[in-house]
Amino acid sequence: MGENRPDTVAVVLAATHAALVDRLSEQMESLPIADLCFVSDEQGLAEQLRRVAKVARGAAAPVAVLTGDLVAHTEALAVLLEHPSRSTGALIGPGEAIPPRTPVRVEHGRVAAAGNSFHQVDAPNATFRGVLQVGTDHLxxxxxxxxxxxxxxxGGKLGAATTDQTADLLLAGLVRSGVPVRAARFGRLHCDRVPAGGATAALLRLTEVDEDQVRLDAAVKQDDGLFTTYLVSSWSRHLIKLADRLGLTPNAVTGISVGLAGIAAIWFSAGDRQAQLVGAAALYLSFVLDCVDGQLARYTRRFSPLGAWLDATFDRVKEYVVYVGLALGYAAGAPMTGTGPDQIWVLAVGAMMLQAIRHMIDFSYAGAVTDAAKVGVSWARPHRSLAVAVDAARSTDAAAVQRENAIVQLAGRLEGDRASRWLKKVIVLPIGERMALIAVTAALFNARVTFLALLGWGTVAALYTLTGRIARSLS
Structure with missing residues (x-):
C-alpha cells in the first residue's frame, strides 16, 4: 500500500469559539495538513468567501474547509481528510437538521442537494457536519x-445568510455547479457543530467512543467475499496491531505475502501429499497477509499509488507462480513431453488465460464507467443557479425505470436478501474464494483437480460478470 502524506491546505472559518478553534488547530497537526489558514468573519460573509476563493486559486493540493464551531474526533476528520482518493467530499451524519447543522440529501453515496438559511432542500435525509474537502481537479x-x-x-441576494454558514453555502454551490461530492460517513465517531454554550457537553461525548478501536474496525472491509469475511477478517485485526507494533509498512507486509506464495509454490512443486498440505497452509497465510497489507494501510493511513499498484500486480504474480508450482509437482518424475501428464501444462495455461480475461472484463468496464462519468460531469449536468432558493428533489423518471432490463431488476431484488447477496459475492470467484479453492483442492486432491475446478468455476464467473456488465450498460 505504501506511505504518503498528502499536503492538504486547511482553511478554518474562525468563529467566536476560540477554545474550539485552538483544539481544531491541534488536531490538524496529526493530519496531513501542509498549511493551515484562518479566515476571520469580522469583515462579513462576502469577504470571507473571497478569502476562501483566493486560497483555492493559489493551492496546488486539496483544500479543506472546516467550521470553527466544530467538535469532532480526529479519526472522524481523517475519514475525509486522509482518504486515499483525495477527492471532493463532505462529512455527513444522520439526524435532524437542528442549527448549526444543515440539511442535505444524499443519493448513491453523493450529496445531491445541500441547504442553508437561503438554499432550501426538498426531502433531506442527512446533515452536513461542517467539514468540506475539495480535490485538486475541482479547485x-x-x-x-x-x-x-x-x-x-x-448584493444582498442570499437572504439572511451570515458568516456562520460559509461552509454550508460553499457545499451548496459545489453541488449545484455539478461537482460530484462524496458523502463521507464517520460511523460511531462524533463530529458535530455546536451552538454557543454547547461545547462542554459535546467534548464529553467524545470520551464515549474508543477512537483506536473504531479505527481498527474501519480498517477491515465490511463488504468482502464470504471466505475473506469469515476466515480471514474475523481474526486478521490482531495481525494489524502486531505489524504496527513491529513497525512494518504495508509494502513490507506485501513482500512477506509474496515470499509465502513463493514458498507455497516450492512445496507444491514437490508433488507428494505432505508437500501439498504444507503448500496449502503457506498459500492461506500468504492470502491472509495479502488482506493485512491493505488493512494496515487503512489503519495507519499509509497510502501511495505505488503501494496500490504493487499490491494489485503481486496478486497476479503470486497466483500464477502457484499455478506453475502445482503443474511442476503434478508432472514430477514424468518425461517432459511439452504438455506433461494429462496435459497439465495446457490446463495451467488455460487457467492463467481465463483469469487474465476475467480481470480484463472487470478493469475495462470500470475504466469505461469512469470515462463516462467524466463526460457526464462536463456536459450533462447543467449549472443550477445559486440565486434560486429551493433545490427540489427530482422526481423519478418512470421511463428510466422501465429501461432497466430484467437482469438489472433481478440483481437489485437479490441484493436485498442476505443469502442471495452472499451467493452473488461467491459466484464471481473473488480472490479469497480462488485461494481457498486452490488450497483445498491441492491439499485433498491434486493439481489436475485444482485447474479443472478453476476453469469450471472461472468460466461461470466470467459469463456471469460479462452478462451483468452488458445488462447494466444497456440499461
Whole structure:
C-alpha cells in the first residue's frame, strides 16, 4: 500500500469559539495538513468567501474547509481528510437538521442537494457536519463558486445568510455547479457543530467512543467475499496491531505475502501429499497477509499509488507462480513431453488465460464507467443557479425505470436478501474464494483437480460478470 502524506491546505472559518478553534488547530497537526489558514468573519460573509476563493486559486493540493464551531474526533476528520482518493467530499451524519447543522440529501453515496438559511432542500435525509474537502481537479470551479457566492452576498441576494454558514453555502454551490461530492460517513465517531454554550457537553461525548478501536474496525472491509469475511477478517485485526507494533509498512507486509506464495509454490512443486498440505497452509497465510497489507494501510493511513499498484500486480504474480508450482509437482518424475501428464501444462495455461480475461472484463468496464462519468460531469449536468432558493428533489423518471432490463431488476431484488447477496459475492470467484479453492483442492486432491475446478468455476464467473456488465450498460 505504501506511505504518503498528502499536503492538504486547511482553511478554518474562525468563529467566536476560540477554545474550539485552538483544539481544531491541534488536531490538524496529526493530519496531513501542509498549511493551515484562518479566515476571520469580522469583515462579513462576502469577504470571507473571497478569502476562501483566493486560497483555492493559489493551492496546488486539496483544500479543506472546516467550521470553527466544530467538535469532532480526529479519526472522524481523517475519514475525509486522509482518504486515499483525495477527492471532493463532505462529512455527513444522520439526524435532524437542528442549527448549526444543515440539511442535505444524499443519493448513491453523493450529496445531491445541500441547504442553508437561503438554499432550501426538498426531502433531506442527512446533515452536513461542517467539514468540506475539495480535490485538486475541482479547485478552479470551487474558486468560481466562492466568488459567485461572494457577489450574491454582497448584493444582498442570499437572504439572511451570515458568516456562520460559509461552509454550508460553499457545499451548496459545489453541488449545484455539478461537482460530484462524496458523502463521507464517520460511523460511531462524533463530529458535530455546536451552538454557543454547547461545547462542554459535546467534548464529553467524545470520551464515549474508543477512537483506536473504531479505527481498527474501519480498517477491515465490511463488504468482502464470504471466505475473506469469515476466515480471514474475523481474526486478521490482531495481525494489524502486531505489524504496527513491529513497525512494518504495508509494502513490507506485501513482500512477506509474496515470499509465502513463493514458498507455497516450492512445496507444491514437490508433488507428494505432505508437500501439498504444507503448500496449502503457506498459500492461506500468504492470502491472509495479502488482506493485512491493505488493512494496515487503512489503519495507519499509509497510502501511495505505488503501494496500490504493487499490491494489485503481486496478486497476479503470486497466483500464477502457484499455478506453475502445482503443474511442476503434478508432472514430477514424468518425461517432459511439452504438455506433461494429462496435459497439465495446457490446463495451467488455460487457467492463467481465463483469469487474465476475467480481470480484463472487470478493469475495462470500470475504466469505461469512469470515462463516462467524466463526460457526464462536463456536459450533462447543467449549472443550477445559486440565486434560486429551493433545490427540489427530482422526481423519478418512470421511463428510466422501465429501461432497466430484467437482469438489472433481478440483481437489485437479490441484493436485498442476505443469502442471495452472499451467493452473488461467491459466484464471481473473488480472490479469497480462488485461494481457498486452490488450497483445498491441492491439499485433498491434486493439481489436475485444482485447474479443472478453476476453469469450471472461472468460466461461470466470467459469463456471469460479462452478462451483468452488458445488462447494466444497456440499461
Amino acid at each position: 478552479k470551479g470551487f474558486a468560481l463558486v466562492a466568488e459567485e457566492l461572494a457577489d450574491l452576498a454582497q
